Amino acid sequence: MEELKKLEEAQRMITLMESHALLSSSSSSSNNRFLANLFLLLIQQCGDLDFKDKLSLINQHLPKISDSFLEEASLLFNRKEAVLQTESKFIANSNGDMEDMALVGLDAMQRANSTLEDFCRSYFMFHEMDINKPRSIFKYLPLLSYTESYIYQMDSLNEKIVNMQTNRVGAIERKPHMEVSERWIGKSIDMLKNDPFRPLLDQLQHHGLLTERINEEFRFGEEYWDLERKLxxxxxxxxxxxxxxxxxxIHLKSFDYRVLNLLLYQLRGEKVNDVHMEFLSISEFLVEVSDDLFFYVG
Structure with a gap:
C-alpha cells in the first residue's frame, strides 16, 4: 500500500494546485505529477529552513543544474532500477530451463531484511524460540529469507505495473528490437497477473513444506496485489x-507474515496453533490501521 499512499498524497496536492490555478488546462498528467512531487518535497521539514529559505536556495542553484549533471545523478542514485535491469538481463540470458525457477535478486533480499528482522524479533517467541540464540535464527533463515525475498521481488514488479498505470504507459509490447530487460519485465508482469507464486510453490512442494493453508495465503497475496493495482x-x-x-x-496486506509463520511450523514439524494465527491476524490488522492513521493523520 506504500505506492497507494504516495499516489494519494500526489493527488491531494494536484487538487490543491488546481484550486489555486497553478495548473493549466493543457498540462499533462506527467507534468502535474512532477509538480505535485516537487511541492511535496518543498513542504517537508528540513532542519530550520522555512519556505522562503527553500525558494531562495532553488532560485540560487537551479540555473547551475545541467542535463549532464542530472544524468550522472540518475545513474548514481537510481540504484534500484539499475539493479533490477541487471538482474533482469542475467535471468533473461540464462538457460531456458531456469525460467520456472524461483530466482531472487540482491535488491529483493535487501528489501526483505527489515521484514525478516521484525519477524524474528516479534514472532519467534510464539514458537518458543529465543531470538538471542543465533542457532535459532540461522537454522531456518535460508528458507525464510528465500521466501520473503521472492515475495518482495514480485511486490517490486507489482509496483512497476502501478507506476506504468500512473504514467499512463501502455502494456509492454513484444518487439524483436526491445531490450532484454524490458522483455523480461514484460514476461514477469504476465506471470504476476497469472501465477506469480508458481516457481516458489514448486520449490516448497519439492522440500515437502507446501500445505493447503500456505497455498491459500499465497492466493490472498495475489488478491492483495490485484486490489492494490485497482485502488x-x-x-x-x-x-x-x-x-x-x-x-x-488491509486485511490481506500482511499475508507474507502469515506465510512465514506457517512455514516455521512446517520447518519445526509442529501443528499449527490456530489461536496463535488468529491472534496474529488481528494484531497485524491493527498494526496496518495504526500505520495508515499515522501516515494520514499524524
Whole structure:
C-alpha cells in the first residue's frame, strides 16, 4: 500500500494546485505529477529552513543544474532500477530451463531484511524460540529469507505495473528490437497477473513444506496485489473507491507474515496453533490501521 499512499498524497496536492490555478488546462498528467512531487518535497521539514529559505536556495542553484549533471545523478542514485535491469538481463540470458525457477535478486533480499528482522524479533517467541540464540535464527533463515525475498521481488514488479498505470504507459509490447530487460519485465508482469507464486510453490512442494493453508495465503497475496493495482488506478483516474476494497486490502496486506509463520511450523514439524494465527491476524490488522492513521493523520 506504500505506492497507494504516495499516489494519494500526489493527488491531494494536484487538487490543491488546481484550486489555486497553478495548473493549466493543457498540462499533462506527467507534468502535474512532477509538480505535485516537487511541492511535496518543498513542504517537508528540513532542519530550520522555512519556505522562503527553500525558494531562495532553488532560485540560487537551479540555473547551475545541467542535463549532464542530472544524468550522472540518475545513474548514481537510481540504484534500484539499475539493479533490477541487471538482474533482469542475467535471468533473461540464462538457460531456458531456469525460467520456472524461483530466482531472487540482491535488491529483493535487501528489501526483505527489515521484514525478516521484525519477524524474528516479534514472532519467534510464539514458537518458543529465543531470538538471542543465533542457532535459532540461522537454522531456518535460508528458507525464510528465500521466501520473503521472492515475495518482495514480485511486490517490486507489482509496483512497476502501478507506476506504468500512473504514467499512463501502455502494456509492454513484444518487439524483436526491445531490450532484454524490458522483455523480461514484460514476461514477469504476465506471470504476476497469472501465477506469480508458481516457481516458489514448486520449490516448497519439492522440500515437502507446501500445505493447503500456505497455498491459500499465497492466493490472498495475489488478491492483495490485484486490489492494490485497482485502488491505485481508481485514485489516479478519480473514480469511486469502495471502502470494502480498502478494508479487504488491509486485511490481506500482511499475508507474507502469515506465510512465514506457517512455514516455521512446517520447518519445526509442529501443528499449527490456530489461536496463535488468529491472534496474529488481528494484531497485524491493527498494526496496518495504526500505520495508515499515522501516515494520514499524524
Amino acid at each position: 491505485c488506478s481508481a485514485l489516479m483516474n478519480q473514480t469511486e473507491i469502495l471502502v470494502e476494497d480498502v478494508m479487504r486490502a
